[in-house]
Amino acid sequence: MATDNLELYEVFVRARRGLDHKHVGSLHAQDAEQALEYARDVYTRRSEGVSIWVVRSRDICASQEDDSESFYDPSDDKPYRHATYYQLPEAVNNM
Amino acid sequence: MMTPEQNFMRKIEAEEKIEPKDWMPEAYRQNLIRQISQHAHSEVIGMQPEGNWITRAPSLRRKAVLLSKVQDEGGHGLYLYSATETLGVKRADLIAAMQSGEAKYASIFNYPTQTWADIGAIGWLVDGAAIVNQISLQRTSYGPYSRAMIRICKEESFHQRQGYELMIALAHGSPAQKAMAQDALNRFYWPALMMFGPHDAESAHSAKSMTWKIKRETNDDLRQKFIDQTVPQIEFLGLVHPDQDLKWNAERGHYDSGEIDWKEFYNVINGNGHCNRQRVEHHIRAHEEGAWVRDAMTAYNAKQRAKTTEQRQAA
Ligand SMILES: [Fe+2]
Ligand SMILES: [Fe+2]
Numbered sequence A: 001m002a003t004d005n006l007e008l009y010e011v012f013v014r015a016r017r018g019l020d021h022k023h024v025g026s027l028h029a030q031d032a033e034q035a036l037e038y039a040r041d042v043y044t045r046r047s048e049g050v051s052i053w054v055v056r057s058r059d060i061c062a063s064q065e066d067d068s069e070s071f072y073d074p075s076d077d078k079p080y081r082h083a084t085y086y087q088l089p090e091a092v093n094n095m
Numbered sequence B: 001m002m003t004p005e006q007n008f009m010r011k012i013e014a015e016e017k018i019e020p021k022d023w024m025p026e027a028y029r030q031n032l033i034r035q036i037s038q039h040a041h042s043e044v045i046g047m048q049p050e051g052n053w054i055t056r057a058p059s060l061r062r063k064a065v066l067l068s069k070v071q072d073e074g075g076h077g078l079y080l081y082s083a084t085e086t087l088g089v090k091r092a093d094l095i096a097a098m099q100s101g102e103a104k105y106a107s108i109f110n111y112p113t114q115t116w117a118d119i120g121a122i123g124w125l126v127d128g129a130a131i132v133n134q135i136s137l138q139r140t141s142y143g144p145y146s147r148a149m150i151r152i153c154k155e156e157s158f159h160q161r162q163g164y165e166l167m168i169a170l171a172h173g174s175p176a177q178k179a180m181a182q183d184a185l186n187r188f189y190w191p192a193l194m195m196f197g198p199h200d201a202e203s204a205h206s207a208k209s210m211t212w213k214i215k216r217e218t219n220d221d222l223r224q225k226f227i228d229q230t231v232p233q234i235e236f237l238g239l240v241h242p243d244q245d246l247k248w249n250a251e252r253g254h255y256d257s258g259e260i261d262w263k264e265f266y267n268v269i270n271g272n273g274h275c276n277r278q279r280v281e282h283h284i285r286a287h288e289e290g291a292w293v294r295d296a297m298t299a300y301n302a303k304q305r306a307k308t309t310e311q312r313q314a315a
Helices: A032-043 A065-076 B004-013 B026-045 B047-051 B060-085 B091-099 B117-137 B143-171 B175-194 B206-211 B219-237 B262-272 B276-289 B291-314
Strands: A007-014 A022-029 A051-056 B247-249 B254-256
Touching: A007 A032, A022 A032, A032 A051, B026 B047, B026 B060, B026 B091, B026 B143, B026 B206, B026 B276, B047 B060, B047 B117, B047 B276, B060 B091, B060 B143, B091 B276, B117 B143, B117 B175, B117 B219, B143 B175, B143 B219, B175 B219, B175 B262, B219 B254, B262 B276, B276 B291
Parallel strands: none
Antiparallel strands: A007 A022, A007 A051, B247 B254
C-alpha cells in the first residue's frame, strides 16, 4: 500500500454545540474527505462530538515555543490589563 | 420527519446553540448580521472618544491604562467582525455599510469627550452598561456570537474598574476636580441609559429576537439592572444623582426612575448628535490612509509567491 503519499491532518472536534472545536489529535489520509471519515472512526467512536474539522498539518502556522519569551514579553509588564489590578473599596467592589 | 425550520426551533427551545453550518431561517441570519455588525462598529467607533485623551492623560500610568483599554476595544471589534463573517458576509461590505450610514453603531459614541473626567465616566458608565448587555448576550443562541461575548466579558471588567477608580480620584479630590466628575456624570448618565435601546413596546426588533433567543432579556429589564447597580456607586462617590425622580420602590424591589429624553435619542441616532459626522469622517480617513499599508502587503505577498515558484521551477 502506498503510504508515503498520505498527508498528515490535524483533527478538531466540537464536543457540544456552543463550544469551540478542540484539537484532539492527528491522522494520515489521502484527502480531506477521507480524513473526515477517518476522524469520525477514530476520534468519535463514542459520540465525543457533534462536528469535526480537519486541517492539513502543513497548513498550520505555529509560533515557536523557544521564541515565547520575546513573543509574549510585551504583555508581562502590563498588570493593569487585569481587573484585579484596581483596588476598589468593599462597598463598590462588585463591578 | 421534522422540517429544517422545526429542527431549528427545537434547538433554540432546547437551549442548543446554532452553529455557522446549521440551517437557519434567512431572517434569523439577517437579524444576526445586523446586530453583531452593529456591535462590531460600536467597538471600533468607540475608540475615538477615548483616543481623544490618550496624549493628554494626566500621568504615565493613566496613559498606559487608557491605551490598553482602547486597544482592547479594537480587539473586540475584530472578534465581532469575525463572528459576523461566519454568517457569509464580507467584512469590507460591513465596513462600507457603516461608512455610508446604512449600518448604525451605538449612539453613545456620538457624544464628545470634553474633559478628562469623561474618560472616567465612560469606563464606569458606558462600559458598565455594555457589560450588563454583554453578560446577557453570553447566552445568545448563535454559537460564534456567544463565544465572542464570553471572551469580551472577560476583558471588560478592567475597563469599568479603571473608569470608576479614576472617578474616585476626582470625586475625592479638589473642589474643581469633584465638579468635573459631577459634570461628566451629568452628561453621560442619560446617554448610558439610552444604550439599552427604546422601551420594549417600541423596540422594532425585540419580539422576534427574543423568540429566537438572539436577545435573552428585554431592553427595559437590562436598563433596570443598570439603574439599580449604579445608585450605590454614585452614592459612594458622594456625587448628586442626575435623575431627580429616582425613588426606591419597595414593592417592585427596584428603583423607579425619570423618563429618558427620547427625542434626543432619536435625534442622535438619526445623525444629528454632536459628533456623528466627525466619527464617520475620521473612520473613513483612517481607513483610506491605511490603504497603502494593505497595498504594500499585497505586493510583498505577490513577490514572495513569485519567488517561491521561481525557486521551485529552478529546483
Ligand atoms: Fe468592548
Ligand atoms: Fe470596554
